[in-house]
Amino acid sequence: MYAIINAGGRQYKVKPEEFVEMNRVAGDVGNKITFESVAAVGEEGGQLNVGSPAVTGAVVEAEIVEHFRGKKLIAFKMKRRKGYRHTVGHRQELTKVKITAINA
Secondary structure, three states: OOEEEEOEEEEEEOOOEEEEEEEEEOOOOOEEEEEEEEEEEOHHHOEEEEEOOOOOEEEEEEEEEEEEEOEEEEEEEOOOOEEEEEEEEEEOOEEEEEEEEEEE
């Protein structure tokens, strides 16, 4: 069984006992969280239940494993022959969660 959830402005395909890295989720390590915005629930190679916009009564339960920061990304701007150079670095705040159950 798998589900497609909406979290942090993105969609993730999740399965039970799977680890997922997503944008920072509020909560401490070890806390249980639930995702109630479930876009679809289905079986591998079987039927897919798609909601509009969400499947009613479907909930995905997860546990926060760790908070961390992603790899550093560099944004560099330059205008040739003008002496303009601008460099900015960014590291995204991320959370690793373990999917414990999918209740459809």
